[in-house]
Amino acid sequence: MNTKAKDVINNLLFVMEYIAKWKKSIFFDIGIYSIFLGLSPFIWIYVPKLLIDELTDGKNIKKIAVILVLALVIAGITGYFKEYLQGRFRMKMNAVRYGFIRMLAEKTMKMNYAYTEDPDILKEVRIALNTVNNPAEGFGLVIIKLFSIPGNVIGFLIFSVILIQLNPYIWGVLLVSMFLSYLFIDKANRYRRSCKDELAQEERMSYYGSSKLSDFQYGKDMRLYGLKSMILKKKKEAEGKALQITNAIKNKYLYAGIKEGVLMAVREGIVYTYLIINVLNDNISISNFVLYTFALNGFVTWMQTTIKDFADIWVNALYVSDFREFLKKDEESSIDKGYNPEASQFDIVFENVSFHYPNSKRDILKDFSIHMKAGEKLALVGINGAGKTTLVKLLTRLYEPTGGRILVNGMDIREYDLEQYRKLFSVVFQDTKVFAFTIRENITMEFETQEEEKYKEALLQSGINEKINRLEKKDGTNLFKIMDEEGVELSGGEIQKLSMARALYKDGDIIIMDEPTAALDALAESRIYTEFDNLIKNKTAIYISHRLSSTRFCDNIAFLEDGELKEYGTHEQLMRLNKSYAAMFQIQAEYYKEEGHEEQ
Numbered sequence: 068m069n070t071k072a073k074d075v076i077n078n079l080l081f082v083m084e085y086i087a088k089w090k091k092s093i094f095f096d097i098g099i100y101s102i103f104l105g106l107s108p109f110i111w112i113y114v115p116k117l118l119i120d121e122l123t124d125g126k127n128i129k130k131i132a133v134i135l136v137l138a139l140v141i142a143g144i145t146g147y148f149k150e151y152l153q154g155r156f157r158m159k160m161n162a163v164r165y166g167f168i169r170m171l172a173e174k175t176m177k178m179n180y181a182y183t184e185d186p187d188i189l190k191e192v193r194i195a196l197n198t199v200n201n202p203a204e205g206f207g208l209v210i211i212k213l214f215s216i217p218g219n220v221i222g223f224l225i226f227s228v229i230l231i232q233l234n235p236y237i238w239g240v241l242l243v244s245m246f247l248s249y250l251f252i253d254k255a256n257r258y259r260r261s262c263k264d265e266l267a268q269e270e271r272m273s274y275y276g277s278s279k280l281s282d283f284q285y286g287k288d289m290r291l292y293g294l295k296s297m298i299l300k301k302k303k304e305a306e307g308k309a310l311q312i313t314n315a316i317k318n319k320y321l322y323a324g325i326k327e328g329v330l331m332a333v334r335e336g337i338v339y340t341y342l343i344i345n346v347l348n349d350n351i352s353i354s355n356f357v358l359y360t361f362a363l364n365g366f367v368t369w370m371q372t373t374i375k376d377f378a379d380i381w382v383n384a385l386y387v388s389d390f391r392e393f394l395k396k397d398e399e400s401s402i403d404k405g406y407n408p409e410a411s412q413f414d415i416v417f418e419n420v421s422f423h424y425p426n427s428k429r430d431i432l433k434d435f436s437i438h439m440k441a442g443e444k445l446a447l448v449g450i451n452g453a454g455k456t457t458l459v460k461l462l463t464r465l466y467e468p469t470g471g472r473i474l475v476n477g478m479d480i481r482e483y484d485l486e487q488y489r490k491l492f493s494v495v496f497q498d499t500k501v502f503a504f505t506i507r508e509n510i511t512m513e514f515e516t517q518e519e520e521k522y523k524e525a526l527l528q529s530g531i532n533e534k535i536n537r538l539e540k541k542d543g544t545n546l547f548k549i550m551d552e553e554g555v556e557l558s559g560g561e562i563q564k565l566s567m568a569r570a571l572y573k574d575g576d577i578i579i580m581d582e583p584t585a586a587l588d589a590l591a592e593s594r595i596y597t598e599f600d601n602l603i604k605n606k607t608a609i610y611i612s613h614r615l616s617s618t619r620f621c622d623n624i625a626f627l628e629d630g631e632l633k634e635y636g637t638h639e640q641l642m643r644l645n646k647s648y649a650a651m652f653q654i655q656a657e658y659y660k661e662e663g664h665e666e667q
């Protein structure tokens with residue numbers, strides 16, 4: 068068996084495995100539906116023959132009426148059940164498809180974070196999404212075809228028996244034409260599949276454009292910088308290319324259709340000539356002529372449907388490969404040994420750590436070493452782009468060092484169970500993201516708040532309670548108007564307070580604050596400074612800030628320059644050293660004196 072056929076079979080087994088897991092009853096529905104589908108057309112093949120026989124020979128009106136009524140009742144019942152089963156099946160098919168969508172979403176979340184900025188991987192995400200998102204493609208189509216193929220095969224076999232009785236050669240002609248039809252459709256299907264990467268690329272650009280145009284968070288920049296026309300142009304260009312690709316695909320199917328039409332003319336010509344000659348020579352009765360013509364038509368329709376079903380299931384089962392390939396992508400923990408970081412305090416060691424981002428050769432960190440004792444509060448300072456946030460990303464295992472290692476309580480952080488390890492951290496990011504959920508949900512990140520007291524304390528300590536108290540629905544207010552027209556938008560400072568509340572509620576054992584007060588007003592900032600010890604308690608903490616006055620309440624200061632640790636010590640030691648840190652501090656102090664804010 069060639070590898071493609073093996074892939075198709077493995078993929079079908081994969082889909083069936085999950086159907087069995089999530090919606091076993093589908094198999095029962097398939098069985099019943101197949102019987103109805105396979106047998107129902109025979110009513111309309113045999114009924115005309117029986118009627119003609121009765122009309123020409125028996126002429127028994129009662130018998131004719133019984134045949135007709137029985138046929139109509141059976142046709143009505145089978146028709147109803149077919150519709151009913153189809154409707155039921157579609158619902159179940161969607162339930163299974165949603166399962167695969169969830170599987171994809173979970174995988175994307177577990178995927179190595181570095182992949183999220185790799186354009187090739189993003190294209191693969193798009194392709195995998197296409198495989199699950201559209202019910203008429205990929206998984207959806209495979210499941211639908213699994214539903215109809217058995218019935219079609221039953222019908223095909225019964226038609227074959229009738230036709231072989233007529234003439235095996237005629238049946239042979241039909242089979243050959245069926246094989247040729249399959250080749251025509253398969254060629255078009257293969258062409259469509261060969262376009263998937265290119266199409267996904269253009270669709271991604273088009274989707275990016277639509278999502279940004281309709282995302283009100285981008286609205287300000289777009290309006291003020293007149294970005295709308297540029298984005299629309301890029302989107303239109305991508306859509307134009309996508310249309311070109313889909314048009315070329317459509318033409319391939321059109322061409323397959325023309326070839327199929329010619330084939331049909333030849334096939335029908337041969338078969339009808341044969342039948343007519345036999346009727347004229349009295350080898351076939353008129354009622355059998357009718358039976359055979361109906362059987363022929365039925366067989367051809369059946370054949371076409373079955374061929375299309377097989378060709379569709381073949382190509383769409385291959386799309387399932389894209390999805391499965393994506394599931395195999397590296398997850399975040401390369402040497403995860405599943406250790407649980409159990410302790411009440413944690414020390415952190417960066418040991419000769421070097422790092423460059425994927426797709427970039429520039430070393431952001433160079434041989435960086437530092438030792439933070441358990442409970443130590445470290446201020447990380449340096450100019451823009453020095454590598455401070457990158458250090459945090461490495462410590463929280465969003466990226467892995469390209470050289471050296473990071474130890475927490477003496478163990479290489481990659482050996483910890485990732486989920487348990489991440490529970491250690493309460494991080495306030497510079498660019499915290501909030502979701503279109505309630506304020507409470509945005510803080511607790513839980514469906515139902517687990518610790519009410521801790522939650523209330525976090526609201527108070529972060530200062531976000533003042534905003535909440537002014538809202539009619541308090542912390543039940545939704546953010547943004549995307550889901551709720553009464554939703555609110557928070558200011559930059561309020562988002563920062565929310566982010567602080569989120570970190571405090573999480574109550575991680577290691578606290579990281581990356582510019583936590585950059586958007587806060589002077590009062591809110593000073594409250595964070597005075598409350599700092601109370602907020603951090605005896606936990607290990609990293610505080611990144613350009614406001615050097617904030618470094619005063621940290622035990623040590625690490626001054627980074629160009630990815631290297633240039634100065635390290637207490638504020639007094641670095642001031643005595645009188646180098647870059649001291650110079651920076653003096654400049655800020657001067658400014659504050661001039662502005663009339665006495666810093667020291």
Ligand SMILES: Nc1ncnc2c1ncn2[C@@H]1O[C@H](COP(=O)(O)OP(=O)(O)OP(=O)(O)O)[C@@H](O)[C@H]1O
Nearest residue numbers: 184424427431449450451452453454455456457458
């Ligand atoms: N995903 C990325 N891919 C490539 N380069 C990146 C990426 N993220 C950051 N960088 C680069 O890494 C360097 C260090 O960035 P980082 O955010 O760590 O600096 P920082 O010291 O926190 O700066 P700031 O004070 O402005 O916040 C920057 O030059 C930045 O351009």
